[in-house]
Amino acid sequence: MRVVVPFAPDRPKTRLAPVLDEAERAALARTMLDDVLDALSTLDRERRVSVEPCVLSTAPVDCAAPVTVDDRSLSVAVNDALPDGETDDPVAVVMADLALATPDALADLFDPDADVVLAPGRGGGTNALVARDPAFSVDYHGASFRDHRDIVSAAGASLHVVDSYRLATDVDEPADLVEVVLHGEGATPEWLREAGFTLETTEGRVEVTRK
Amino acid sequence: MRVVVPFAPDRPKTRLAPVLDEAERAALARTMLDDVLDALSTLDRERRVSVEPCVLSTAPVDCAAPVTVDDRSLSVAVNDALPDGETDDPVAVVMADLALATPDALADLFDPDADVVLAPGRGGGTNALVARDPAFSVDYHGASFRDHRDIVSAAGASLHVVDSYRLATDVDEPADLVEVVLHGEGATPEWLREAGFTLETTEGRVEVTRK
Numbered sequence: 001m002r003v004v005v006p007f008a009p010d011r012p013k014t015r016l017a018p019v020l021d022e023a024e025r026a027a028l029a030r031t032m033l034d035d036v037l038d039a040l041s042t043l044d045r046e047r048r049v050s051v052e053p054c055v056l057s058t059a060p061v062d063c064a065a066p067v068t069v070d071d072r073s074l075s076v077a078v079n080d081a082l083p084d085g086e087t088d089d090p091v092a093v094v095m096a097d098l099a100l101a102t103p104d105a106l107a108d109l110f111d112p113d114a115d116v117v118l119a120p121g122r123g124g125g126t127n128a129l130v131a132r133d134p135a136f137s138v139d140y141h142g143a144s145f146r147d148h149r150d151i152v153s154a155a156g157a158s159l160h161v162v163d164s165y166r167l168a169t170d171v172d173e174p175a176d177l178v179e180v181v182l183h184g185e186g187a188t189p190e191w192l193r194e195a196g197f198t199l200e201t202t203e204g205r206v207e208v209t210r211k
Numbered sequence: 212m213r214v215v216v217p218f219a220p221d222r223p224k225t226r227l228a229p230v231l232d233e234a235e236r237a238a239l240a241r242t243m244l245d246d247v248l249d250a251l252s253t254l255d256r257e258r259r260v261s262v263e264p265c266v267l268s269t270a271p272v273d274c275a276a277p278v279t280v281d282d283r284s285l286s287v288a289v290n291d292a293l294p295d296g297e298t299d300d301p302v303a304v305v306m307a308d309l310a311l312a313t314p315d316a317l318a319d320l321f322d323p324d325a326d327v328v329l330a331p332g333r334g335g336g337t338n339a340l341v342a343r344d345p346a347f348s349v350d351y352h353g354a355s356f357r358d359h360r361d362i363v364s365a366a367g368a369s370l371h372v373v374d375s376y377r378l379a380t381d382v383d384e385p386a387d388l389v390e391v392v393l394h395g396e397g398a399t400p401e402w403l404r405e406a407g408f409t410l411e412t413t414e415g416r417v418e419v420t421r422k
Contacts, residue, residue, distance in 0.1 A: 124417035135327055142412035165379035182335055201353035208336035
């Protein structure tokens with residue numbers, strides 16, 4: 001399956017600015033991309049799913065997959081990569097900040113045979129999807145999961161929604177780092193530990209703090 | 212399977228105080244409990260899993276399952292209900308604020324045959340579990356998921372971790388209401404809509420606002 005991984009190296013994770021400077025945010029974003037590509041290539045190597053990853057980046061980036069540079073808006077660039085009706089090949093879209101993505105979680109996305117498979121992100125987003133129906137298109141603005149569900153319904157296509165905490169966890173805000181430190185299995189939790197982040201429990205809430 | 216559902220009607224959801232008064236928080240907590248019990252009884256009715264729910268409440272409550280009143284701390288009360296080695300019957304613990312729990316998500320918790328099955332909650336918690344090994348005990352204080360993983364390991368027991376966004380979503384804070392409005396399938400999303408909550412997108416973030 002062709003897997004498009006959108007990546008935006010020019011505006012790295014601005015909502016993490018309270019805890020990481022710009023160079024660190026760029027390094028973290030890059031580490032998360034590597035983890036996503038690594039989980040995809042493990043699936044392919046274990047022959048569970050044939051995966052052809054392609055990074056769809058707003059600027060050149062040197063990484064373990066072919067890169068297409070496209071500085072248009074996310075939705076426009078992704079729609080250009082989705083099935084156009086000329087072939088029957090499905091296309092998946094997996095966000096580059098899914099630092100908890102594992103081969104098993106991605107297999108749960110790729111396996112269902114529906115026309116469209118959606119993995120919701122926390123906060124109304126759509127963190128990953130598979131499109132087999134050329135009538136489907138993306139609109140990542142706002143509560144995209146609801147919009148995507150409506151687009152599938154309007155197209156008369158079949159829908160499968162993946163129930164995965166790992167795929168629902170994109171890393172945007174300091175609170176999301178708790179999830180990565182606790183549940184990450186790739187290079188990103190190690191990067192965070194080396195940057196000095198540790199878990200702390202304050203008044204019953206678990207947070208990451210930096211030393 | 213015996214399923215313990217801890218419930219604390221005396222301190223209902225204090226972190227939702229910015230958007231709901233105390234009587235409303237009590238009503239919301241009660242509606243979420245009903246949704247959890249309903250998802251459990253659907254599983255039992257469809258004969259997918261034999262479920263015997265028991266609400267473990269800090270005060271009397273009138274609901275669709277037998278209630279045991281126990282005002283000790285959560286961990287002490289739950290440990291008293293876990294397998295003690297005298298029978299081989301597994302015991303599940305499912306939190307009462309899992310407003311997104313569906314029969315399918317709960318089946319993913321009950322089906323694996325490991326000595327201990329854990330469903331992580333966002334923020335380091337443990338939202339649901341199944342214990343088959345009497346050497347396992349709970350400690351809900353702090354980052355309980357990590358502690359529970361360590362307890363399983365120290366007991367030499369086998370562990371399965373459930374990857375479910377639905378089970379990872381407990382409802383504690385206003386931001387969690389976004390998830391319920393978007394993805395809830397029971398009475399809770401309806402309760403929130405009747406209370407005036409709607410989705411709003413501000414600067415790319417999806418929030419609930421109340422009218």
